[in-house]
Amino acid sequence: VTSITADARSVDAAAWRDSVAAALDDGYRFLALYSAVDQDPNGLEVLLHLLDVEVRPLRGVALQVALPADAPSVPSLADLLPTAAWHERELHEMFGIAFPGHPGLEPLLLPPGFAGHPLRKSFPLAGRAAAWPGDADPSGRVRRSGPLGRPGAPR
């Protein structure tokens, strides 16, 4: 295992594709990681780790691009690196990042009809937003709000 953080460099969104193409030309052909981090309130960060697996020890390069939190968009790498296509579908559904040039950004992991981008820090946690079914009562009265022992439930 090699240390690839030594080569980490931050790239402008406009120079993103050129930087990745240059790294691929340099022999970094293996996609090790292609993900994003929500650095709320400082926007999003897309990370790409590429490895050169032709040499021992392995050598790697890490690229990152900062994106705004509203309407984040970065050109697709799917034509340069075919295996990036699925990663971009996942980033699109999980973070709401647009990838102009991608052949089809349909959801990869989330069920049909899922609304929102669950890996964004602004995404409400369902366990805190869901209504407790036990509030219903045949008498029409609400007897108490939330199960006993639930944090924040009134006594």
Added chain:
Amino acid sequence: MTTRRGVLGLDPAACTVCMLCVRDCPDWCITIEGHQERVAPEGGGRSRLVNVLDAFTIDFGLCMYCGICVEVCPHDALRWAPAVDYPAADADGLVHDLPQLAAWWPGRDAFER
């Protein structure tokens, strides 16, 4: 005592809409809707408020088969039934409604609890 935790069956005639199973379910997979009606007993006497079951759903996509609802039911209206093959094409298909749960009901004497 043997218990096969395959699927939950409901006896709608035994359910009194007491909501105990809903309120004790650890992952909130049961929902019940009901209303109250005033019923005059046959042969005279004071009329009584009776709970009427309108809807009963169990989301088997959430259910963790702990059996707390079966244990807590004071009228034995919920019981384990042996079926284990009830796949669905999507998550909504794992939500079983009142007719489906009644169809799973194994009978009052079918099982040891």
